[in-house]
Amino acid sequence: MAGRAADSGRIARRFDALRAAGRGGLVTFVTAGDPDPETSRALLKALPAAGADLIEIGMPFTDPMADGPAIQASSLRALKAGMTLTRTLALVRDFRADDGETPIILMGYYNPIDTYGVDRFLSDAKAAGVDGLIVVDLPPEEDEELCLPALAAGINFIRLATPTTDDRRLPAVLANTSGFLYYVSIAGITGTRSASEVDLQSAVERLRRHTDLPLAIGFxxxxxxxxxxxxxxxxxxxxxxxxxxxxxxxxxxxxxARPGLVDGVLQLVSDLATGVRGAKK
Known part of the structure; x- marks a missing residue:
């Protein structure tokens, strides 16, 4: 099986715990600093209690080309509010002061990391308590840029697979993937439409023939x-x-932010977590 590499610990432990509980997990995504740093911090800290099993934090970027209008707008709001990659890492450190177990994955694009400096970024991210990275614009052919250094630093590098990732391409995608494989269930940008259950079942069966990594499905x-x-x-x-x-x-x-924003988001998290926890394997 392909897809085994260095592991930070928290991601593997969380999926082991979910497996032992006989259920799937809920991975929540929020953009760092949206709509402002203080609201974002309050929301992030409350996500686990509301039902988030793993948390993806978007690194704000001016040109999030794989994202749909909603996430693009969130990134622009965060940037307008003064969010930077340095402040994003500070947000993770602040979260870790209260929560040492919930896995944190930073998701975004390579440009801000490259500007920050790869070695410095990985050192600071590891120290802050980041467990994994999803960098959507770095293909496997560019693994030496960030993927391999991240694995060497003990940070999972989580790769995306899509409906167009065929059996010839999957080995390259999985070669240095660790933590879990993120299956993008539709071709296109985020937040648009969803795939049918039949298509998802078929995709999961195919992917499991290639890897024993946990599979997370989104979009x-x-x-x-x-x-x-x-x-x-x-x-x-x-x-x-x-x-x-x-x-x-x-x-x-x-x-x-209007009063009640955080509570409104957390209610949606709770609703979705209830759905996930009630799913039958």
Whole structure:
């Protein structure tokens, strides 16, 4: 089986615990600093208690080309509020002061990391308590840029697979992937549509022939029923645009957080977690 590499510990322990509990997990995505650093910090700290099993934190970037309008807007809001990669790492450190177990994955694009400096970034990310990276614009052919240094630093490098990743391409995708494999269930940008359960079942069966890494499925999951359907066949459901959209719904005309924003997002997290926990394997 392909797909085994260095592991930071928390991700493997969390998927082992989920497997022992006989259920799939809920992976939540939020953009660091959206809509402002203080609100973002409060939301992040409350996610595990609301039902998040793993947390992806988006690194704000001016040109998030793989993301749909909702996540693009969240990134721009965060940047407008003064969020930087340095502040994103500080957000993780602050989270780790209270939570030493929930896995944290930073997700985004290579440009901010390259600007920060790869070696410095990996050192600072590891020290802050980052467990994994998802960098969507670095293909396997560029593994020496970030993937291999990340693994050497003890940080998981999580790769994406899509419906167009055929059996000839999968070995290259899986070669240095660790932590879990993130299956993007549709071709296109985030937050648009969702795949059918039949297509997902077929995809999971094919991927499991190539790797024994945990499989997380994302893109287009908005409801508890959809999350439950995914958790019944995969190891985790990834939800992002639905949370980011809930944040946007609770902003005033100047993109400032209205009272109740955090509670509103956490209620959605709780609803989706209930769906995931009720899924039958």
């Amino acid at each position: 287009g999951i908005k409801t508890a029923a959809q999350a439950a359907a995914v958790a019944a066949i995969a190891d985790a459901a990834v939800v992002g645009s639905a949370f980011v959209s809930r944040i946007a719904e609770n902003l005033d005309s100047e993109d400032r």
